[in-house]
Amino acid sequence: MRQALLTLVFVVVASAISPALAQTLAGDGVTYAYTTFDADKTCKHRKGRDVEDYGTWTCAGYAGIPVVLSAGDQRMQVSFGSRASREVAAGETLPSFNDVYKGTVEWRLERGKDGKIRPFATILRWNYMLSPDDRKASGRMLVITRLNPGGVCHVGYVDGRRADANDTARKIADEKARTFRCGVDKPESY
Numbered sequence: 001m002r003q004a005l006l007t008l009v010f011v012v013v014a015s016a017i018s019p020a021l022a023q024t025l026a027g028d029g030v031t032y033a034y035t036t037f038d039a040d041k042t043c044k045h046r047k048g049r050d051v052e053d054y055g056t057w058t059c060a061g062y063a064g065i066p067v068v069l070s071a072g073d074q075r076m077q078v079s080f081g082s083r084a085s086r087e088v089a090a091g092e093t094l095p096s097f098n099d100v101y102k103g104t105v106e107w108r109l110e111r112g113k114d115g116k117i118r119p120f121a122t123i124l125r126w127n128y129m130l131s132p133d134d135r136k137a138s139g140r141m142l143v144i145t146r147l148n149p150g151g152v153c154h155v156g157y158v159d160g161r162r163a164d165a166n167d168t169a170r171k172i173a174d175e176k177a178r179t180f181r182c183g184v185d186k187p188e189s190y
Helices: 002-017 019-025 165-179
Strands: 030-038 044-046 053-060 066-072 075-080 102-111 117-128 139-146 153-159
Touching: 030 053, 030 066, 075 117, 075 139, 102 165, 117 165, 139 165, 153 165
Parallel strands: none
Antiparallel strands: 030 102, 044 053, 053 066, 066 075, 102 117, 117 139, 139 153
16 A cells, blocks of 8 residues: 555656656556646637637647637536547536536556557546536536547546546546547446
C-alpha cells in the first residue's frame, strides 16, 4: 500500500514536470497524461448567437488536441479534436443541468503501431444538479469519451460519489473506448 502511494505521488509530481516521463511510468501498455483548462482564463471564447447559446470555448489539450466546450440551456457539451464541433460528443450532455467550465482531463494513451503515443480516450469530471431545485451543482459524474480515429463520443458515465469512481472510469476507458462505435453503441452508467 505504501509503495503504491509513493508511486502515485511520484507519477503526479513527474507529470507536472514532464508528461512524457509520467507516461513511461504506468508500464501496463496503457498510460496517461493530464491537462487542465479554465474557460475563463485559459480558453478562447466565441460568443453564441442566441439567448440560450452561451458560446464555444477552445482550450489546449494533450499534444495540441483541442478541447472544445459549448454551452446552452444550463447544459454543456465537451468534444475533442480538430473536427470537435462535428463529432457526436458535440451534441452529448447529461440529462440534468450541468457544467464543466474548468477541469482536469485524464488522457488515456497507448503506443500505436507506428510507435507513437496517442490518446484513445479521456476522462473528465462534470458537475451536475442532483435535483432540479438545486441552486448549485451537487453531483459529480465522470464522463468517459472515445477519441478518433473512429469518432468522438461518450462511452460511459461513472457516478463521482462512488469510492472507486476513478478506477472504474479508467477500466471502462481502457476496456471499452477503443471498440465503442459512436452512433451505434449506447453509453452505459455505472
